[in-house]
Amino acid sequence: MILLKRALSDSDLIAGIKAGGNLRRNCENRLYEQYQYLIREATFKHKLSPDECASAYSDAVLTVIEHLTSNRFEGRSGLKTYLYQIFYNKCVDLVRKNSTNRESVHQGVSLEDLVLPDETRTALQNLMTESDLTLLRERLASLGDKCRQMVLAWGEGYSDEEIAQHLQYQTAAVAKTSRLRCLERLRALYAESKSRRS
Amino acid sequence: MNELEQVDRFFQGEMPETERRKFAEALKTDPELASAAAFYLQARHVARQEVLAEKRKQWEGQPPRPVVQRSWIGYAAGLAAVLLVVLGLWFWRMQEPSRRELADAYVSQELQTLGTAMSSRSDTLQQGIGLYNQGKLPQAAQLFDAWLVQHATDSDAQRLAGLTALRQKHYDQAIEHFQHLSRRADLYANPGPFYEALARIQRNRPEDAEAVESLLKRVVQEGLPGKAEAVEWMK
Numbered sequence: 001m002i003l004l005k006r007a008l009s010d011s012d013l014i015a016g017i018k019a020g021g022n023l024r025r026n027c028e029n030r031l032y033e034q035y036q037y038l039i040r041e042a043t044f045k046h047k048l049s050p051d052e053c054a055s056a057y058s059d060a061v062l063t064v065i066e067h068l069t070s071n072r073f074e075g076r077s078g079l080k081t082y083l084y085q086i087f088y089n090k091c092v093d094l095v096r097k098n099s100t101n102r103e104s105v106h107q108g109v110s111l112e113d114l115v116l117p118d119e120t121r122t123a124l125q126n127l128m129t130e131s132d133l134t135l136l137r138e139r140l141a142s143l144g145d146k147c148r149q150m151v152l153a154w155g156e157g158y159s160d161e162e163i164a165q166h167l168q169y170q171t172a173a174v175a176k177t178s179r180l181r182c183l184e185r186l187r188a189l190y191a192e193s194k195s196r197r198s
Numbered sequence: 199m200n201e202l203e204q205v206d207r208f209f210q211g212e213m214p215e216t217e218r219r220k221f222a223e224a225l226k227t228d229p230e231l232a233s234a235a236a237f238y239l240q241a242r243h244v245a246r247q248e249v250l251a252e253k254r255k256q257w258e259g260q261p262p263r264p265v266v267q268r269s270w271i272g273y274a275a276g277l278a279a280v281l282l283v284v285l286g287l288w289f290w291r292m293q294e295p296s297r298r299e300l301a302d303a304y305v306s307q308e309l310q311t312l313g314t315a316m317s318s319r320s321d322t323l324q325q326g327i328g329l330y331n332q333g334k335l336p337q338a339a340q341l342f343d344a345w346l347v348q349h350a351t352d353s354d355a356q357r358l359a360g361l362t363a364l365r366q367k368h369y370d371q372a373i374e375h376f377q378h379l380s381r382r383a384d385l386y387a388n389p390g391p392f393y394e395a396l397a398r399i400q401r402n403r404p405e406d407a408e409a410v411e412s413l414l415k416r417v418v419q420e421g422l423p424g425k426a427e428a429v430e431w432m433k
Contacts, residue, residue: 028253029256032253032257033257054254054258055254058250058253058254058257058258061253061257062246062249062250062253116222116225117222117223117226119226120222120225120226123225124225124232124235124236124239127232127233127236128236128239128240133240133243133244136240136241136244137244137247140241140245140248151241151245152245152248152249152252154245155241155242155243155244155245155246155247155248156245156246156249176206180202180203180206183202183206183238183241184200184202186241187202187234187237187241190237
C-alpha cells in the first residue's frame with residue numbers, strides 16, 4: 001500500500017532544516033519531494049531535458065537549504081515561491097548555456113552572490129578560469145575521509161559549530177582550525193598536481 | 199595568520215568593515231592573497247558540487263512518494279465522504295426492521311390462528327382454540343384459565359393461556375404463563391423461553407432488553423422451538 005504523506009508546512013520545513021542532525025536530513029528530503037513536480041513543468045516550459053531539469057532542481061533545493069541555514073531567506077515569500085524563483089533562474093542559465101558554445105563556457109564558480117568590488121571580482125574570476133576544477137575534485141577525493149567529510153560539510157554550508165557536533169570535535173574553534181588545515185592540505189596537493197602537469 | 203585564514207574570515211563575514219575594505223583592495227594587488235582567495239572559492243564550489251552530486255543520487259534514487267497537499271478541498275472531500283458513509287449506515291439501519299417489528303410480524307403471521315389437529319386435547323381446550331381462532335380472545339382466555347385451575351400441570355393449556363394473553367397484550371400475564379412453561383423439564387421441545395422472549399420484546403420495558411438477549415441465546419444454544427427466529431433477531 002502506498003502511504004500518502006502529508007505535505008509539511010513552510011514553518012515545519014524551515015524549523016526542521018535549521019534544527020540540524022537527522023531532522024535536517026529528513027526535512028531536506030521532504031523539501032525536495034514536496035515540489036519535485038516542478039521538474040516536469042520546467043521540462044515543458046524551458047525545453048530542457050529531464051536530467052538537466054532534475055540537476056537544476058537539486059541545485060536550487062540545495063541553494064534554498066543554504067539560504068535557510070545562513071538566514072538569507074527572510075520569509076518575504078513562501079518557500080515554494082522562493083524555490084521556484086531560484087529554480088527558474090537556474091533553468092534560464094541552462095538555456096543560455098545551451099544556446100552558446102558549450103566548450104567556451106566557464107566551468108562555473110559563480111561570484112554573483114559575493115559582495116565584492118568589481119575589479120576584485122574580475123581579478124578572482126580570471127584566476128579561476130585558469131584553474132582546473134576536475135583536478136581539484138580529484139585531489140579532494142584523495143584527501144582522506146575525515147578531511148573530505150569536513151570540506152564537504154563546509155561546502156554544504158554547515159557552520160563550524162555544526163561541523164564540530166557532527167564530526168565530534170570538542171569545540172567550533174577546534175573544528176575551524178581542523179577545517180583550515182584540511183584546506184591547506186588540499187591546496188598543497190592541488191598545487192603539486194598542477195605543477196607536475198605543467 | 200596565514201592567507202587562507204584571512205580569506206576564510208573575509209568570506210565568513212568575520213572581518214570588521216574597515217578591515218574588510220582593506221582586504222578587498224589587497225586582493226587586487228597581492229597575487230598570493232588573490233590566489234588563496236581563488237582557491238578558497240573553487241574548493242568551496244567543488245565541495246558544493248560533490249555534495250550536490252551525492253544529494254542528487256540520494257534524492258533521485260528514491261521513488262517519488264505522492265504528497266497530499268493540505269488544502270481545504272481535501273478536508274472538505276474527506277468530511278463529505280465520512281458524512282456519506284454515516285448517512286448510508288443510518289439509512290441502512292433505518293431500512294432494517296427492528297427486533298420489535300420482527301416480533302410484531304411474527305405474532306400477526308404465526309400466532310393469528312392455532313392448530314386444531316391434536317385429537318388428544320380435551321374438548322375445553324379445543325373449544326378455547328376455536329374461540330382464539332375466531333378472535334374471541336377474552337372468552338378463550340376464560341376457558342384456558344379455568345382449565346388450568348383444575349389442571350395446573352397441563353403444559354399445552356399453559357402455552358395456550360400464555361399466547362391468548364399475548365394476543366390481548368396482557369404481557370405480564372403472558373410472561374407468567376411462559377415462565378411456568380419454561381420451568382418444565384419434562385418437555386421434549388419447550389417453547390416457553392422463545393414465547394417469553396417474544397412477550398418481553400413486545401412489552402419493551404427497560405429490564406426486558408437484557409432478559410430477551412439471554413432468552414434468545416438460550417433458545418439458540420439449546421435448539422429450542424423458535425431457534426430460526428431467535429438467530430435472526432439476535433443479529
